[in-house]
Amino acid sequence: MEEQFDLIVVGAGSAGAVIAARASEDPRRSVLLVEAGPDYPDTAQTPFDLVNSHNNSYTDHDWGHSYQPTALGRSVPFPRGRVTGGSSAVxxxxxxxxxxxDYDGWAAAGNPEWAWEKVLPAFKRLERDLDFGDRPYHGDAGPISIRRYAWDELTPVHQAWLEASDALGYPRCEDANDPDSWGSGPHPMNKVGRLRISTAIGYLSAARARPNLRIMAGTHTRRVVFEGTRAVGVEVERDGQVETIRGRAIVLSAGAIQSPAILMRSGAGPRAELERHGIEVLRDLPAVGTRLSDHPALAVVCRARDASLLDADQPIVQTILRYTAPGSEYRNDLQIEAFSFSPRGGPLTHFAVAAVLEQVHGTGTLRLASADPHASPVIEQHFCEDERDRSRLVGCLRDTLAFIRTEPLAGLIAEQTFPDPRRALSDESLGDLCLRLSASGFHPCATVPMGPDGAVDQYGRVHGLEGLMVADASIMPTVTRANTNLTSIMIGEMVGEWARTRGSKLYGL
Ligand SMILES: Cc1cc2nc3c(=O)[nH]c(=O)nc-3n(C[C@H](O)[C@H](O)[C@H](O)COP(=O)(O)OP(=O)(O)OC[C@H]3O[C@@H](n4cnc5c(N)ncnc54)[C@H](O)[C@@H]3O)c2cc1C
Known part of the structure; x- marks a missing residue:
């Protein structure tokens, strides 16, 4: 292709779609958004699995990755959205x-642009909070609509769970995004009715009409192309053909699994890892793939007394408890979350309540399986090997067990099926369960961490290379004490705004 773009964004997910939309607000800048999956130009043409926010879409728009959660556990699927909107669409x-x-911690680690007071405007800009838009820490005019379920919209499991939470003495929290809050209440959710407000719907629907923005779907990025140490384009595969597309600046927003993989295939990563696969080393970056950070979780599973209360067409998640482990220095380092049903194949009979560790010390790894641009990376999380993580998840699991023994939730339960109630549940045996069976909350990040000792600087620029940035969940230095979608969109807002307003100085645009 002869054409040269000012900015090429690889990956139209939570961060990439936002960067392309924000950067293309300047009509003088040509932006190409490259996406491996399909693109659906409007909601009428969007398949049901993407529209239906009541449950995740696991197969129809998925990459088919797998990962090893714990050293003692089995390898299991690791879903990631493969479509415009990325994982925000599934x-x-x-x-x-x-x-x-969390953000002040990133700033203290050498990334002052990411302090809370600096990212708050981006969080406000991205949202239209339909419940609390008038509060000083919320926005009411952004592309992503957010609301919370009212009491009469909660499923019986969530109503009973909230009342059990009251009985256990946790305070009610009407807005979990109030920065000073803790307690239990309805989840803030980016859905309107059943419709999932992905970044494809929130951002790209409006931006796609711009003549200076081109969305190239069905296009797999194999690697970044360099002249010396300057990135000059991307090598992509489209309709079975390999071609190079030139850009003055490239942003990798392919997510925490694929951005590090593309980077390594392009010659930037840990030297030994690249040499193992016969990849020429352009830049030795030891931090790529070596500090994977994610949330380990383990659910208590119960058989319902009345299975007719369980309905797979109802929202699977509606409520949350955010709280702090006893003696912890990390506010809200734990979450407990009920699931309206637990799909096990066949008729629904069970529901679950999950314990989730939100602030983690342990790290995992992401390595290339081979230099093949279609090979999934090898992902090992090593959850709960760090004693500080394991002991807090054990405590959270105990608190979760207290929920299912408390009325009115207890009254909905015929029997607890996991953990096996006949076994003694000592701290040691619960710790063993965490080491064997804890699994990801699907929030991988920090695989291309920012910071002076990381792989990119605070603007996402890859250390030691020119014209190449990374901006998505992979640049978070550590996982936040929250599910990672909103923070990934915020990262898109920050980098998109920098590209729009300071693009020539920061990114050579
Ligand atoms: C099933 C599931 C449920 C989740 N639930 C929640 C939740 O409720 N709340 C929450 O906060 N977080 C949730 N998360 C996590 C959250 O969605 C992610 O943290 C966030 O979307 C990550 O954004 P990203 O921009 O880093 O990557 P993504 O949104 O995954 O975007 C990456 C994009 O790059 C594309 N891409 C990848 N490789 C290539 C390539 N080689 N060439 C071209 N394109 C490529 C992908 O197709 C994708 O569109 C969930 C994730 C999953 C998978």
Whole structure:
């Protein structure tokens, strides 16, 4: 292709779609958004699995990755959206911000642009909070609509769970995105009725009409093309043909699994890892793939007394408890979350309540399986090997067990099926369960971490290379104390705004 774009964004997910939409607000800048999956130009043409926010879409628009959660566990599927909107188009639509201290921690680690007071305007800009838009820490005019279920919209499981929470003495929290809040209440969610407000719907629907924005779907990026140490384009595969598209600046927004993989295939990553696969080393970046950060979770599973209360067409998640482990220095480092039903194949009979560790010390790894541009990376999380993580998840699991023994939730339960109630549940045996069976909340990040000792600087620019940025969940230095979609969109807002307003100085646009 002869044409050269000012900016090429690889991956139209939570961050990439936002960057392309924001950067193309300047009509003088040509922007190409490259996406491996399909693109649906409007909601009428969008398939039901993407529209239906009541449950995740796991197969129809998925990459088919797998991962090893714990050293003792089995390898299991690791879903990631493969479509415009990325994982925001297939996810549960929980729209939770991290704690202010998460972002201040990133700033303290050498990334001052990401302090809470600096990212708050981006969080406000991205949202239209339909319940609390008038509060100083919320926005009411952004592309992503957010609301919370009212009491009479909650399924019986969520109503009973909330009342059990009251009985256990946790305070009610009407807005989990209030930066000072904790307690239990309805989840903020980026859905309107059943419709999932992905970044494809929130951002691209309006931006796609711009003549200076081109969305190229069905196009798999194999690697970044360099002249010396300057990125000059991307090598892509489209309709079975390999071609190079030139750009003055390239942003990788392919997500925490694929951005590090593309980077390594392009010659930027840990030297030994690249050499193992015969990839010429352009830049030794030891932090790529070596600090994977994610939320380990383990659910208590119950058989319902009255299976007719369980309905797979109802929202699977509606409520949340955010709270702090005893003695922890990390506010809201734990979450407990009920699931309206637990799909096990066949008729629905069970529901679940999950314990989730939100602030983690342990890290995992992401490595290339081969230099083949279609090979999924090898992902090992090593959840709960760090004693500080394991002990807090054990405590959270105990608190979760207290929920299912408390009325009115207890009254909905015929029997607890996991963990096996006949076995003694000592801290040690619960710790063993965490080491064997904890699994990802699907929030991988920090695989291309920002920071002076990371792989990119605070503007997303890859250390030691020119014209190449990374901007998506992979640049978070550590996982936030919250589900990661809203923070990924915020990252898109920050980098998109920098591209629009300071693009020539920061990115050579
Ligand atoms: C099933 C599921 C449920 C989740 N639930 C929630 C939730 O309720 N709330 C929450 O906050 N978070 C949730 N998450 C996590 C959240 O959605 C992600 O953290 C967030 O979407 C990550 O954004 P991203 O921009 O980094 O990556 P993505 O949104 O995954 O975007 C990456 C994009 O790049 C494209 N891409 C990848 N490789 C290539 C390539 N080689 N060439 C071209 N294109 C490529 C992908 O197809 C995709 O469109 C969930 C995730 C999943 C999978």
């Amino acid at each position: 996810n549960t639509t929980i729209a939770l911000r991290g704690m202010p201290e």
